[in-house]
Amino acid sequence: MKICLSKVYKAEKVELSEDRLSAGSSKGYRMVRATRGVVEGAWYFEIKVVNLGETGHTRLGWSTDKGDLQAPVGYDGYSFGYRDVDGSKIHKALREKYGEKGYVQGDVIGCYINLPQGALYAPKPVHLFWYKGQKYSSTLEGKDKEESSKVVPGSEICFFKNGIFQGVAFKDLSGGRYYPAASMYTIPNQPNCVVQFNFGPDFEYFPKDFEDRPKPTAMIEVPYQPVDVRVENGESAAK
Numbered sequence: 001m002k003i004c005l006s007k008v009y010k011a012e013k014v015e016l017s018e019d020r021l022s023a024g025s026s027k028g029y030r031m032v033r034a035t036r037g038v039v040e041g042a043w044y045f046e047i048k049v050v051n052l053g054e055t056g057h058t059r060l061g062w063s064t065d066k067g068d069l070q071a072p073v074g075y076d077g078y079s080f081g082y083r084d085v086d087g088s089k090i091h092k093a094l095r096e097k098y099g100e101k102g103y104v105q106g107d108v109i110g111c112y113i114n115l116p117q118g119a120l121y122a123p124k125p126v127h128l129f130w131y132k133g134q135k136y137s138s139t140l141e142g143k144d145k146e147e148s149s150k151v152v153p154g155s156e157i158c159f160f161k162n163g164i165f166q167g168v169a170f171k172d173l174s175g176g177r178y179y180p181a182a183s184m185y186t187i188p189n190q191p192n193c194v195v196q197f198n199f200g201p202d203f204e205y206f207p208k209d210f211e212d213r214p215k216p217t218a219m220i221e222v223p224y225q226p227v228d229v230r231v232e233n234g235e236s237a238a239k
Contacts, residue, residue, distance in 0.1 A: 003036045003199050003222055011069045014184070015192065021199075022050065024192030025184040029072035031079070033063050034197070036222040037179035040118030040152075044216035045111050045180050046198040046205065049084070052105040056186045056193030058084050060109050061169075062157060063181035072183040079181060080170050082109060082159045089159075089169045099159065099166035108198075108205045110160030112216055113178055121150040121175030149174035158213075163205035180219060 004020035011030030014023055023032045034045075047060050059072045063079035074081030074090030081090045087099035103109060155173040159166045184193035198204065200218025210216070 001035075003034055003219055005032050005197060006035045009033050009035075009065075009069065009179075017196075022194060022196040023182060023184065024051075024194040026186045026190060026192050027188050029057075029059070029075075029183045029185045031063065031067065031069045031071065031073055031181055031183040033067070033069075034180040034199070034219070036219070036225055037065070037177040038113065038115065038118075038219075038222055039122050039175075039177050040115045040120075042112070042114040042214040042216040043219055043222070044113075044203075044206075045200065045219040046108050046203050047111065047180075047182055048108045048196045048198065048204070049103060049105050050194040050196050051191065052084070052193055053186060053191050055190050056105075056184065058185070058193060058195055059090060059183045060195065061111060061159070061181060062113055062178045064176045064178055067181065072185070073181050080157050080173075081183070082111075082166075082169065087161075087166070091170060098169055099161065100164075103161050108162055110163065110203075110205060110207060111180065112158040112160065112207075112210070112213075113173075114154070114156055114214060114216070115152050115173065115175075115178070116154045116214075118152045118155065118175055121152045122177065123149050123175065149176055151175070156213075160205065160207050163207050165207065165209070165211070 010032035014025045014032045059081035061073045061081040067079035073079045084102050087102040088095045089098035151172050156171040186193045200220040
């Protein structure tokens with residue numbers, strides 16, 4: 001199965017379309033992330049804002065596997081977001097001015113990440129196993145303790161709005177695996193805020209100029225990663 005939105009790595013209240021490319025949610029911010037992530041190289045995907053309505057808001061971007069699914073993208077130190085409100089960027093719940101204005105319903109947001117030789121800086125994963133529906137890590141003799149992350153030199157995250165470069169949002173990223181992610185919000189009793197992911201290869205607004213940056217590969221090309229034994233409807237959650 002190709003990359004799509006995960007049925008496992010999402011907040012319970014996030015609703016997915018049948019093709020698992022669109023996600024919607026109401027009330028408080030909740031996150032969903034894709035089934036595959038990247039450790040190194042330059043990568044790109046798009047998210048179209050399908051419906052905001054009168055009260056909807058989104059935060060779009062990238063998250064590691066440690067990002068809090070019950071919170072918006074950019075809430076903690078493990079996710080990096082781009083807000084529809086005033087186009088600000090957000091990380092560790094800190095909002096900073098970024099880009100030109102905000103984005104609205106119908107806009108297409110391009111998400112770019114570059115992790116040059118990122119595998120050299122990614123922490124080695126601990127040995128994980130499942131027991132009675134719960135995930136545990138093996139720490140026998142302390143051999144499987146997870147290493148601390150190291151900064152990937154030259155790494156950065158950038159966003160594009162309808163193909164127009166908004167600037168460098170984040171740089172000097174910690175090594176690790178980064179997944180496409182989105183969070184949605186509306187007030188109660190309103191239609192879902194809905195976004196649609198496009199992992200390629202045919203993009204609506206693929207940028208014509210990345211300046212001096214490496215031209216990215218579409219996320220559709222990310223290979224299957226057998227990194228988790230949790231199952232989604234008979235298939236690994238990594239699929």
